[in-house]
Amino acid sequence: MEIYNTMTLKKEPFEPINDGEVRMYVCGVTVYDDCHIGHARSSVVFDVIRKYLKFKNYKVTFVKNFTDIDDKIIKRSNEIGISWKELTAKYIKSHDDDMSALLVEKPDYTPKATEFINEMIELCEKLIEKGYAYEKNGDVYFKVRAFENYGKLSHRSIDDLLAGARVDVSEIKDDPLDFALWKKSKENEPAWESPWGPGRPGWHIECSAMSSKILGIPFDIHGGGKDLVFPHHENEIAQSEASEGKMFAKYWLHNGFVNINKEKMSKSLGNFFTIKDILKEFDPEVLRYFLLTTHYRSPLDFSRDNLIEAERALDRIYTALDELLTYRPVKKSKNLTEDVKKLEAGFIEGFTRSMDDDFNTPSALAHLFEFIKSLNIIISNKPDEESFTILESVVKKVRKICLDVLGIIQKEPEEWFKANLAIDEEELNKLIEERNLARKNKNFAKADEIRDYLKQKGVELLDTLDGTKFRAKRVR
RNA sequence: GGCGACGUGGCCGAGUGGUUAGGCAGCGGUCUGCAAAAUCGCUUACCCCGGUUCAAUUCCGGGCGUCGCCUCCA
Incomplete structure (x- = not known):
């Protein structure tokens, strides 16, 4: 199996740190609003990756966090006039509802940032002690220039960053490149006691703290959306590797964006659809299927027409399954056992080859449709009792793979067509x-x-x- | 400005140095009282210009175009 690693910009053979075991951490959402299609894509993509690894018999430990404290949460809760706790509880529930609709399996661990305040404070202390961080007026900053390999994930040098001229020129920080590990809380803001006075964590430190506490480092796979490569993941690496003196994560996977008219779907552009918006018109299975029709690293163009097309593709699958249910061997039927066996072997081989190649779901789906086509041909050639029984068991097996790995073909045809x-x-x-x-x-x-x-x-x-x-x- | 990705048939979307991806849509045949479904056939593409090669959509160079990151963001 090969997977693409953002760290090396190449596909690499997948060799987990411990044989037969995969530990993976994916950055979750900041819970201050309903999830949009971009969140859905990331969730579904990493759900499929997780499930395929399980299918390959790895023992997988999967962690996806919630960021439940940050500037946007504070801002939003002030606007609505509820506490940050109420706000985040509400949107965690909203997230969980969306995920279960999309048949995304619950992670083994779903830590919240605010449950790991002590660990984050300890991490800050350790970084200060080792000379990688410093305190200023109740804030704690990471000293970027002290970390030798800063920029290795996003492939930029410190000079590139300065040339970008967008770095925050803060009068407090020693160096504009430095980023906050811990922020002093203002009046009426949520605050936790710390050696530097009441404050709250910075954005990046939570993931460093939670992943090493739960999985230990180094772990195998760290994932998230492409937009997290810089600065979020770059900063996580700096924090964790500086404090522990060893590698943080082995493989870095990043999913591409969902686009609307070739443009990134985002809050700031206001061109986003929430998962709930889409589920008003489409079956969640349609959305899930649609999200798998493009390779996870490529941009995915979202449109209503494309969703309709996805729905039709699922119609084709369910139609074939429906035909199978209706079929009865008749007198002049034939023994087609050989064809049935070829059918099974062809699918399994094609499916695993596609998925082994950096989780190529569009190619895997093409193999599914080849399977469907051959299935249709076999049925129209009228298999006899014996070969039909084998055919049924093969279809059952293929359906199980589709459901267990891709999370599609969730229903019985009758249910699908009645919906x-x-x-x-x-x-x-x-x-x-x-x-x-x-x-x-x-x-x-x-x-x-x-x-x-x-x-x-x-x-x-x-x-x-x-x-x-x-x-x-x-x-x- | 720096760094990076991409440009495939009517649409979506894989992939490959020479052999059918797949789906959707369209047309024609088979089947059917008529349909539907299915199946068969057709519509056979790879941004432009150079180069390498017996052979390039696939490799290399240049150009054009689109997009992303460099700021919160899946």
């Missing part, structure tokens, strides 16, 4: 009966009239040997 029923089911059944009566009497005009009426409502009728079935699609 969008825009007409009362009783009325529908009545109409189907009426139509079948008309067909029996060769009154095809009437039969077609009913079909057309239902089609308008998004309901497709299928005349099969077992009777008339329906599949409902959303009317837009």
Whole structure:
């Protein structure tokens, strides 16, 4: 298996620090608002990575934190007039609801920054002691120039940073490059006691403190959105490696952004959709599937049309599964065991090859569709009892992989096609009966009239040997 | 300004030094009372200019374009 490492800008063979075990830490969200599609992407991507590693039989320990104290939280809670605790509790719940809708598995640990204040203070003290940090007026700053390899993750030199001319020229800091580890609290701000007076943690230190406490360092995988490479992850490395004198994390993975019209979706541009917005119109499975149609490192263009396309792709999968459920071996059926075995081997091989290549989900999905196509062909070639039984078990196995790793094909076809029923089911059944009566009497005009009426409502009728079935699609 | 990524058929989106990605949409055939689904066939692409090579969409150089990071951000 190869994975791309931001640290080296290359795909590298994946070799965990301890055999058979993977410890991973992903930066979570700052909880002051509902999650948007960008958060959904990061969550789903790392959920799939975690699940694929488990599929490969690694024992995975997965940590994703909540940042529950920072400037934006303080600002927002003041605006609304509730405490930071109430605010963050509310949005942690909102986050958890979104994640469970998207079938994102709960991490093994979900630490909150404010639960690790002591560890952060200790880390600050240690850094001061070692000469990597200093206190000024109740703030504590990290001395960037003291850390030799600063910039190694984001591949920039200290000179580059200064040339950017955007570095904060603070009159308090010794050097404009230095960043805050601990901030003195102002009046009426949340505060914790510290050796430097009442204050609160800086942004980056929480992840250093929580990851080393929970996982120990070095750990295997550190992940997050591309925007965290600098300064967040760069600063985490500086803090942790300076204090511990050893490597912080081995592989650094970063997911690409969600774009709207080629532009990054972000709060400041105001061009974002929340997960909840999307789930008003689309099944969460559609969103999840959509997020996996592009490689995790590439930008993903978000649009309603693309979601509709994702929904249609899932329709194709569920349709095939539905056909399988309906199939019954008949007298003139054939033994297709060989074809079925080829089908299984082809999928497993293609799927793992794709996923082994830096978690290439679009390619993995292509293999799924090849599987679906072959499945359709086998069914239309009428497998006999024996080969059909094997076929069923193969499909079951493939479905399990899709669900366990990608988190898709969550439902039974019936459930999928009923979810969008825009007409009362009783009325529908009545109409189907009426139509079948008309067909029996060769009154095809009437039969077609009913079909057309239902089609308008998004309901497709299928005349099969077992009777008339329906599949409902959303009317837009 | 510095650093980086990307530019594939109507759309989305993988990938490769020479052989069909896949999905969606469209057209035609089979099937069907008609449909739907499925299947078969068609529409066969790789920003521009040089270079390397028997051969480049794929490697190298240049150009153009788009985007990102350098400030809070998944």
